[in-house]
Amino acid sequence: MGKGMSIITDLDEQRFEQEVADRHEPALVVLKADWCRPCRTLMPTLEAVAQHYADRVKVYRVDINASPALAGRLGARGVPTLCLFIDGALETTRVGALSRAQLHQLIDEHL
Template structure:
């Protein structure tokens, strides 16, 4: 999955949101945030499971504060699942591998 992870600025984020019909994850992080590193590491380790192929876009909240505000990001890490360009599921914190797999199951239903 790490090969599919890309850093987005506001413009690239909007292009991703508008042009992606299939589900994708936006992960709002900060460089100084240790739980963010934990979450990104867990995303990579569960990529062999049901969320394989799910594109992951990383947004640095310090570089893109307006984007974080727009989507109600109050803490890092925040993970938002987008389906058909709309946020459908939001989770905050360094989610467990099981919680990440549940997001994969949510994608499979849509």
């Protein structure tokens, strides 16, 4: 997949309400930073997981430097932080670069 072809949608404060908070579709929001090495490690794995769940879960990424207020609102203590939303409400949060198996487990537990 080329760089422009990512299945993961970039998210900022403005789009958060309409994309995540007001939606019934499950959403996985990943808070990341360009300087964060575990974030870079996580991205290809996340891309594959987003592909796998494409019809059931929408995956977003938030750059904490570009959207600090949203990162604060989502309670990011470190990066990467993964926030799973069900029916627009924050269901669970995990910090760290999860493996593909851990990501599947995180999503499957709540779907």
